[in-house]
Amino acid sequence: MPETPRVGTGQLMELLSVSLGAYYGDFTAAAARENLTASQGKTLSVLRRGPAAMRVLAGTLACDASNMTGIIDRLEKRDLVRREPSPGDRRVKNVVLTAEGERVIDAIRANMGTTLAGLDTLDDEERTTLHDLLSRVFLPGPGAAS
Structure with a gap:
């Protein structure tokens, strides 16, 4: 039986680049x-995981803290997020997704037709495999890539 050729790291990186480009275009x-910029949408997506301090958001989204302030100001005006004092340090402000913010990020995800169509081609076992592989590569934890 012929051996399956090894897929190189460069090939994987190229496919990830193409995949992320398609995902990002669909997300944008x-x-x-929803009348949001990609940065505003990404902020809502990050906050879907839970409240975050402004500094943490800026680091996660790889943007300057002053830019993050402008993004949060605009989202707050639309009642998509609110600032709250951190329970551990009242000088720190956490940003929290509002119910309207949850509705909007859910609507964004529901309207990502290209991404959803691609994922719909996977059966349950393939979805589980993809989830496990992406988690292992990109999420911190035991055995995760650094």
């Missing part, structure tokens, strides 16, 4: 349908 278009 869906965010625009």
Whole structure:
């Protein structure tokens, strides 16, 4: 039986680049349908995981803290997020997703037609495998890549 050729790291990186480009384009278009920039949509997506301090958001989104302030100001005006004092340090402000913010990020994800169509081609076992592999590569934890 012939051996399956090894897929090189460069090939994987190229496929990830293409995949992320398609995902980002789909996400950007869906965010625009909600009258949000991609950065505003990404902020809502990060906050879907839970409240975060402004400094943490800026680091996660790889942007300057002053830029993060402007993004949060605009989201707050639309009642998509609110600032709250941190329970551990009242000088620190956490940003929290509001119910309207949850609705909007859910709408963005629901309107990502290209991404959803691609994922719909996977059966349950393939979805589980993809989830496990992406988690192992990109999420911190035991055995995760650094």
